[in-house]
Amino acid sequence: MRILLIEDDTVLGAAVRDQIAAGGHSVDWVMRLDVARDAMAGAAFDLVLLDLMLPDGLGLGFLKALRGRGDVTPVIILTALDQVSDRIGGLNAGADDYLVKPFDLAELSARIGSVARRYGGNPNPIITHGALEIDRAARSVRRGGKPVSLTAREWALFDAFLARPRQLLSRAQLEEKLYAFDAEVESNAIEVHVSRLRKKLGNGVIDTERGLGYRLGAP
Amino acid sequence: MSLGLLLTLLWVAAASVTALLLRGEINQVFDSALQETAERLLPLAVMDIVDREDNAGAQRLAALRERGEYFTYVVRGETGLILLQSHRADPGVFPPYDGPGFRQTQGFRIYNDDALKGTVRISVAEPMSHRATVFWEIVLALGLPLLLVIPIALAVIVFAVRASLAPLRRFRATLAGRGSSDLSAVPADGLPAELKPLAASLNGVLARLKAAFEAERNFASHAAHELRTPLAGAIAQAQRLRGETGEPAAAARAAEIEATLKRLTRLSERLMQLARAEGGRLRLDQPRDLSPAARIVTEDAARGTPEGRVTLRLPAAPVFSDLDPDAFGILLRNLIENALRHGEADGPVAVTLAADGLLTVANDGPVVPPETLSRLTRRFERGGAGNHGSGLGLAIVAAIADRLNSTLILRSPATGRTQGFEVAVRLPAGGGVAADRMAPERGEARGPPQPALTDSGGVFMSGSSTELKYQPAHEELHYINRSGWLRAAVLGANDGIVSVSSLVVGVAAADPTPQAVLIAGFAGLAAGAMSMAAGEYVSVSSQSDIEAADIERERQALLDTPEAEERELAAIYESRGLSPATAALVARELTEKDALGAHVRDELGLSEVHAANPLQAAIASGLTFCAAAALPVLAAVFAPEGRIIPTVVVTTLVALAGLGALGAHAGAAPKIPATLRVLFWGAAAMAITAGVGHIFGVSV
Known part of the structure; x- marks a missing residue:
């Protein structure tokens, strides 16, 4: 998934960025709302993590403007404002979830996964795909009952296919989900990860549409 | 109401004093008439007796025509033999002669005199019932109109006071009917002009209280934010450290740091919550x-x-x-x-x-x-x-x-x-x-522990009441609102008494005939009342004309140069001690809400829009003047002939003393200095006019 983190505290922002990146997602971290607006205009994000008190304005106004434009990108609010009224205000403004600082990074990851699944149309984290038993919340895959270990990148790629089972994903789209703006991407990185996934989960797990991209194979 | 009672008592006391004086004076007048009659009759009787040929028997003078007579007389000789008597004289009425002078018997007033070395003695008798009848006729003639006027005057006073205080009562009821946490402004429409500033300052206090609660709340949430973000960063970093390190010892240390940070977070959060719980605002204006x-x-x-x-x-x-x-x-x-x-x-x-x-x-x-x-x-x-x-x-x-x-x-x-x-x-x-609805619930909860609680073996704990509760300021409001209208009433009454009594005394000093004094008194009363009413009308209406014109100018200026007006408003607030930034903010917010109201209040210094109704003010002050001025005029009416000045002076001083004490009592001020002050100036005014009247009276 490609995630936009809007947070002005450097210590917390760095930790959150590392945590999300460790989960295999790509993160773009900005500290101001104007930069965030530019980023949203330049790329499609799967999720936004939004702080409410930012140096150039309030996150709530940003969120309202986003929803006012008809943008349905999932948004999780990360904030120090813990009052019930703040929370009601945030959810009413169109946030999908509301996390009060300080929070556990593991909980953040869980909520990101839960919001993403809700948007993928299947909130149930347990999926059976042929011989594969997949738990998206626990990030575990069993093949024929035996656990398979995937690296964070491999999992993030596989999860992107699971999120949109019937959709064709181009190499550029997949790169975007796996790498942030400034990351150095090897030209064949996606091919390498796809071939590793096929080796671990079976050849039919991902189909190649030559010249167009990849999609999840039939079970 | 107690004011009406006091005024009535004062009036009655003054009337009683006048009646007593009147009685003494009537007696004097009748006595002198009695004496004069005897002195006139005596020489005639002596001449008649000396000229008489036969010295035998009493002679009863026949009446010229049939009529009732008040005075009867007998003329007796040295032996007590009746020489002459009026036609209705009853000899039994007259006691034996015992020298010249007044005598008082049961039912009669008698004057004795003699001539020719005591050989011819005259006794003239007047029945006391006659004097009483005359006295009561005068009292009734003067008192009946008074009895009629006092209730009317009281009713008018009560009505005027009630009418002018009705908005105040509504204001108080609004205030008393509010929830204990309702800090919104109280509508001050229709309040008397003197009370508008009070309502405005009350609303000011409420607004400041509300702002203070808001500020406190904002501070708490701001402080929470300031503390939370760095703690969140530290905790997140500790968690990352734990996840990234391969060494178990380092991971354990990171876990310890994380646990401590979390405890610190909880503690700071609780302290903030406690501060909020104990200091912040708990109730909203709207459920x-x-x-x-x-x-x-x-x-x-x-x-x-x-x-x-x-x-x-x-x-x-x-x-x-x-x-x-x-x-x-x-x-x-x-x-x-x-x-x-x-x-x-x-x-x-x-x-x-x-x-x-x-x-x-x-x-x-x-x-x-x-x-x-x-x-x-x-x-x-x-x-x-x-x-x-x-x-x-x-x-x-x-x-x-x-x-x-x-x-x-x-x-x-x-x-x-x-x-x-x-x-x-x-x-x-x-x-x-x-x-x-809190009240009955509270009463219920504060009562003895309910059976249900003791049955379940629980412990009942009741909190003590420390809620910041707004109560209508009963006492304070009372004094201030009283001194407002009472000051006007005392002023009008004082004016009426002093000016008219001075006038009466001055005229009496120049020309003591009752007609002149009474004409002067009534003319002064009418002129004073009209002048007070007209003056009040002109003053109030011209004031409201000026205010209306000022407001209109302000309205136009707001339309023409809104930025300049806002700057002007900000400058006013700054001059009152706000910081420039706050002043600008206040000016901006007030301008957005009610620009005209803010300018009228803070630039022109007017409370809301219009003040009192001129006609109402005119009628009220005219009536107060009338009621008070009636007192010296009535005293002059009651005063015995030749005693107008002392009667009026005494009545006036008594009334002034009462008024001074009343005014001081109503305003909860020390009574004696206030009374002395009023007395001194009243006496001075009367003395000066009496002196002027005397000078003119002598020179004319």
């Missing part, structure tokens, strides 16, 4: 449904616990309450967290919010001994050695319940169970009438 807040808080607190461990039961209908949802959130979160922490591991926690606002949180756990229960609400107290909590949770809940005038009820075992612990708080519920 809101508590259910969504209950749902959010329960969901939030239940996160990380097994599914179904925390259950929430809500009534089907919304639970309207003017309790601030944030305060409610703090309260409920602490109760649930406590229930989770101190209950049996993974035991259920039941949260119930009833339609009447009763909030209950119960868990499963060992029964808490009663002595521990009573110590639990104390700050920093922990349930037991093994529990990790800041110990502030229940103290926060107790502080909020206390300020809501609600009772925190702790029960163990929980209702209907053999174990567990239950906390119940009654929240203000029931919409806009919450404040009114």
Whole structure:
């Protein structure tokens, strides 16, 4: 998934960025709302993590403007404002979830996964795909009952296919989900990860549409 | 009303003094008539007797025509033989002659005189009943109109005062009928002009109070934010460290750092909540449904616990309450967290919010001994050695319940169970009438412990009332509002008494005939009343004309040069001591809300728009003057001939003394200096006019 983190505290922002990146997602971290607006205009994000008190304005106004434009990108609010009224205000403004600082990074990851699944149309984290038993919340895959270990990148790629089972994903789209703006991407990185996934989960797990991209194979 | 009574008493006292004086004077007049009659008759009788040939027998003078006569007389010789008598004279009435002078017998006033060395003695008698009849005729003739005038004057005074105070009563009723937490401005429409500033300052105080609460609240949430973000960063970094390091020792150390940071977070959060619970505002102006807040808080607190461990039961209908949802959130979160922490591991926690606002949180756990229960609400107290909590949770809940005038009820075992612990708080519920309905609930809760509680073996703890409660300022308001209209009444009365009595005294000093004095008195009364009324009318109406013109100019200026007007307003606030930034903000916000009102108030210094009704003011001051001036005029009417000046002076001084004391009493000021002051100036005014009258009277 490609995630936009809007947070002005450097210590917390760095930790959150590392945590999300460790989960295999790509993160773009900005500290101001104007930069965030530019980023949203330049790329499609799967999720936004939004702080409410930012140096150039309030996150709530940003969120309202986003929803006012008809943008349905999932948004999780990360904030120090813990009052019930703040929370009601945030959810009413169109946030999908509301996390009060300080929070556990593991909980953040869980909520990101839960919001993403809700948007993928299947909130149930347990999926059976042929011989594969997949738990998206626990990030575990069993093949024929035996656990398979995937690296964070491999999992993030596989999860992107699971999120949109019937959709064709181009190499550029997949790169975007796996790498942030400034990351150095090897030209064949996606091919390498796809071939590793096929080796671990079976050849039919991902189909190649030559010249167009990849999609999840039939079970 | 007591004012009317006092005025009546004063009036009656003055009338009584006048009547007494009148009686003395009438006696003097009649005595001198009696004496004069005797002195006139005596030489005639002597001539008649000496000229008489025969010295035999009494001679009864025949009446010229048949008529009743008041005076009868006898002329007797040395031996007591009656020589001459008036035709109706009854010799039995006259006691034996014992020298010249006045005699008083049963029912008669007699004057004796003699001539020719005591050989011819005359006694003239006048029946006392005649004098009494005359006296009562005069008293009735003068008193009847007075009896008619006093009730009318009192009724008019009462009506005028009532009418002018009606808006004040409405204002007081609005104030008294408000909820204890309602800090919105009180509408001051229709208040008398003198009271508008009072209402404005009251609203000012309310606004400042509201602003202070808001500021306090903003500070708390700001401080929370400032603390939370760095703590969140540190905790997140510690977690990353734990996840990234391969060394078990380093991971353990990172875990310790994380745990300590989390404890620090909880503690700072609780302190903030406690500050908020004890200092912040707990009530809103408008009631809101508590259910969504209950749902959010329960969901939030239940996160990380097994599914179904925390259950929430809500009534089907919304639970309207003017309790601030944030305060409610703090309260409920602490109760649930406590229930989770101190209950049996993974035991259920039941949260119930009833339609009447009763909030209950119960868990499963060992029964808490009663002595521990009573110590639990104390700050920093922990349930037991093994529990990790800041110990502030229940103290926060107790502080909020206390300020809501609600009772925190702790029960163990929980209702209907053999174990567990239950906390119940009654929240203000029931919409806009919450404040009114609090009273009976409070009374009920503060009474002896209900049987249900003692039956369940629980401990009943009641909070003491420390809620910041707004009460209508009864005493203070009273004095100020009284001194407003009473000052005007005392002033008018004083004016009427002093000017008219001075006039009467001055004229009497120049020309003591009753006609001149009475004409002067009545003319002075009428002229003074008209002049007071006209003056008041002109003054009030021209003032309101000027105000209206000023307001119109301001309105035009706001249309033509709004920026300049806003700057001007900001400059005014700055000159009153606000910082430039605050002044600009205040000016901006006031301009957005009601620009004209702000300018009228703060630039022109007018309270709201129009002041008093000129006609009303004119009638009121004319009537007060009339009522007061009537006193010296009546005293002059009652005064015996030749005694107008002393009667009027005494009446006036008595009335002035009463008025001074009354004014001082009404304004709760020291009475003696006020009375002396009024007396001195009244006496001075009368003395000066009397002197002037005397000079002119002599020279004419």
